[in-house]
Amino acid sequence: MYKAGGKYSDYDASSDYPPAPLVFDHGHMSGTSYAESPPSVKQEESIVTGESVLIENILNEPGRNHRPKQIVIILRGLPGSGKTYVSKLIKVREAKMSSSNPRMLCLDDYFMTEVDKSERDPETGKQIRKKVLEYEYESEMEDAYRASLFKAFKKTIEDGFFDFIIVDAINEKVKHFEQFWTFAKQKAFEVYIAEMSSDISCCVKKNIHHRTQSEIKKIHDAWESTPVHYNKLDVRSLLQDDAIAEVEMEDLDEDDDAKKEEEEEEKTKPSEEEKEGHSVTVVKSKWEDASEGKLDKLDGVMSYGKRKREDSASQKIEDYLQLSDDYANRASQPGKKRVCLCNYGVDHVSNIVELIRNDML
Secondary structure (H helix, E strand, O other), X not given: OEEEOOEEEOOOOOOOOOOOOOOEEOOEEOOOOOOOOOOOOOOOOOOOOOOEEEXXXXXXXXXXXXXXXXXXXXXEEOOOOOHHHHHHHHHHHHHHHOOOOOEEEEHHHHHEEEEEEEEEXXXXXXXXXXXXXXXXXXXXXXXXXXXXXXHHHHHHHHHOOOOEEEEEOOOOXXXXXHHHHHHHHXXXXXXXXXXXXXXXXXXXXXXXXXXXXXXXXXXXXXXXXXXXXXXXXXXXXXXXXXHHHHXXXXXXXXXXXXXXXXXXXXXXXXXXXXXXXXXXXXXXXXXXXXXXXXXXXXXXXXXXXXXXXHHOOOOOHHHHOOOOOOOOOOOOOOOOOOOOOOOOOXXXXXXXXXXXXXXXX
């Protein structure tokens, strides 16, 4: 008990705080006293912010040597902002630097439908019908297709065949890619968000799926910013390198065209001798003005004696069988044989006559 001005007040000796002061009015207590409370300590919650990483530190040396072993890159942007183009650039660059290709998952693939299309056959010129894949956007199916995309994403990670995964979708809402981020982080993947920024008018011109300006503007107005604790991926240098490569290729093409034009001019330009009035003699090949007989010899289709028969085609086989009057009394010459043709047929005789003409008998 604590005595103050003849009055007693309860006091706990074990308390850390002194007894509350008592207020008296003419010797009497006129109010209730309150103990002072300790000062409140406000603990500020620390906000974790994600990193901003350059794409070259992920793909090129020496940054790729220190990058996480498992990576997921999620692209988001308006239709026509270049998401698919950038994802293909990343895939090609990674494939050059690594032995394995990254896995690409694109929401647009679910909107591809097979349709019949008539085309002209370049060989026959006839109209033929072929089945081709074309993009056909269906707004009522977008949620179902997005669920299928996430299912394919989970299966890709769980199978464990790919340690570099690229997800390509519009992702205008955070909830559209939040589940991808959460599942990948649970599986020890490092996740980066690459946001493609572009003007609405440019997106209308560049989008290949014929999305209208009103549709793109609707997506733009409903756009949600990427949360600050997500890692950001800056891909601007990749686009700049690709643009420089395209310019260099155009310059090379122009140089090639200029060289071809110079070569054509050199061919058509008169030589120095022609300018001075000297004639240039061109020696022709012996086969340029060859007769038919020479061409037959060149082709190997002419045998000896064939041309003689063609020249004397008007003669008949009976002419060859005509013998001189003194043939029976003619003496044989050394080295030559005499043949009696009376016992042979016409075909056989003709063969013998041919051999005689060729001095083979």
